[in-house]
Amino acid sequence: MNTSGKAVTCWAAIAWKKNSPLSIEEVQVEPPKAGEVRIKMISSGICGSDDHVLKGTFPVKFPLIPGHEGAGIVESIGDKVSSVKPGDKVLTLIIPQCRECNSCLHRKGNFCEKQDVLPSSGLMLDGTSRFTCKGKSIYHSFRVSTFTEYSVVPEIAVAKIDDAAPMDKVCLISCGVPTGYGAAVQSAKVTPGSTCVIFGLGGVGSAIVMGCKASGASRIIGVDINEKKFSQARALGVTDCLNPRKLKKPVQEVVMEMTGVGVDFAFEAVGLVDTMTAAWESCNKSYGVCLIVGLASPESQLSLEAAKIITGKTLKGVCLGASVVCCCSEA
Numbered sequence: 001m002n003t004s005g006k007a008v009t010c011w012a013a014i015a016w017k018k019n020s021p022l023s024i025e026e027v028q029v030e031p032p033k034a035g036e037v038r039i040k041m042i043s044s045g046i047c048g049s050d051d052h053v054l055k056g057t058f059p060v061k062f063p064l065i066p067g068h069e070g071a072g073i074v075e076s077i078g079d080k081v082s083s084v085k086p087g088d089k090v091l092t093l094i095i096p097q098c099r100e101c102n103s104c105l106h107r108k109g110n111f112c113e114k115q116d117v118l119p120s121s122g123l124m125l126d127g128t129s130r131f132t133c134k135g136k137s138i139y140h141s142f143r144v145s146t147f148t149e150y151s152v153v154p155e156i157a158v159a160k161i162d163d164a165a166p167m168d169k170v171c172l173i174s175c176g177v178p179t180g181y182g183a184a185v186q187s188a189k190v191t192p193g194s195t196c197v198i199f200g201l202g203g204v205g206s207a208i209v210m211g212c213k214a215s216g217a218s219r220i221i222g223v224d225i226n227e228k229k230f231s232q233a234r235a236l237g238v239t240d241c242l243n244p245r246k247l248k249k250p251v252q253e254v255v256m257e258m259t260g261v262g263v264d265f266a267f268e269a270v271g272l273v274d275t276m277t278a279a280w281e282s283c284n285k286s287y288g289v290c291l292i293v294g295l296a297s298p299e300s301q302l303s304l305e306a307a308k309i310i311t312g313k314t315l316k317g318v319c320l321g322a323s324v325v326c327c328c329s330e331a
């Protein structure tokens, strides 16, 4: 049936409020407006950021259709869309690339001004929603809701992928994998023979481990409070596993003792200020590099010992692994 130009009725998972179970509801998904595409979602990952959204530690507007790590097939396109056509396989991008804003035009920028994460309006670029349920307008998640059979997203927030891509697995390449792998390889630029520590061994942390390993790091320390993560982390390249809850002293002190001088590269992939501080304090004071990947609550403040900033180490944040992927590039 040709659904182009018409609203589609389909199933979606809706979070009516924070900290409540998702409910599967029938929703109406409007056709894409100019510069937008409607996607039939085939698979979606679950990212730690979705967890922050649903628990309310990251502020968004409710009710919303969560999810942002999606793989799907373009069902129809709005006016002026030229980079994809119906039938194309695509990934959704939490950080779009408009190719016009200050960040997109800067060779080092990837945090496009047309993103909807910080702050999050929950609406498309024209300030309206494409979802309704029971007559009520439903907010989008970062403009790329994926827990739905159909979603409307800006053209600048999709990347075309190979026709042969396995659609059940490739959704992970939408956010978690490039976020972690890119943090290690593109942003930190982990060096051969280096020592790394990764706080949080979930989806993102695992991809950081893979990036550190691929860059030739010789020692990779993994930190997590959930020891079930350790066997897979070891399989990916972690050489030492630490559970901070089982240590007699702060984990950063243990990392210092293990390495003698602190690590070359520390990564925080949890989203808590305590683990951010621990990552910073695990770094070598002279040349260590600390990458903040985890998404903390916007209300939280990171407090560091000011005098120690001058010793030479680097603190930096990284979004989507400093990747610059868009509809103009093949993901």
Ligand SMILES: NC(=O)c1ccc[n+]([C@@H]2O[C@H](COP(=O)([O-])OP(=O)(O)OC[C@H]3O[C@@H](n4cnc5c(N)ncnc54)[C@H](O)[C@@H]3O)[C@@H](O)[C@H]2O)c1
Pocket: 046, 047, 048, 049, 050, 051, 052, 175, 176, 179, 199, 200, 201, 202, 203, 204, 205, 223, 224, 225, 226, 229, 244, 269, 270, 271, 272, 275, 292, 293, 294, 295, 296, 318, 319, 320, 321
């Ligand atoms: N910067 C970006 O572009 C970007 C992109 C995606 C996700 N994120 C953020 O990265 C973080 C990780 O995402 P994820 O998908 O891997 O989540 P996840 O839930 O899969 O993994 C988080 C891990 O942290 C561990 N953890 C929790 N508290 C801990 C503590 N106190 N000390 C050590 N480990 C602890 C958990 O056991 C879990 O294994 C989240 O904050 C997410 O919002 C950022």
Ligand SMILES: [Zn+2]
Pocket: 047, 048, 049, 050, 068, 069, 094, 175, 176
């Ligand atoms: Zn994500």
Ligand SMILES: [Zn+2]
Pocket: 096, 097, 098, 099, 100, 101, 102, 103, 104, 111, 112, 113, 114
């Ligand atoms: Zn831009």
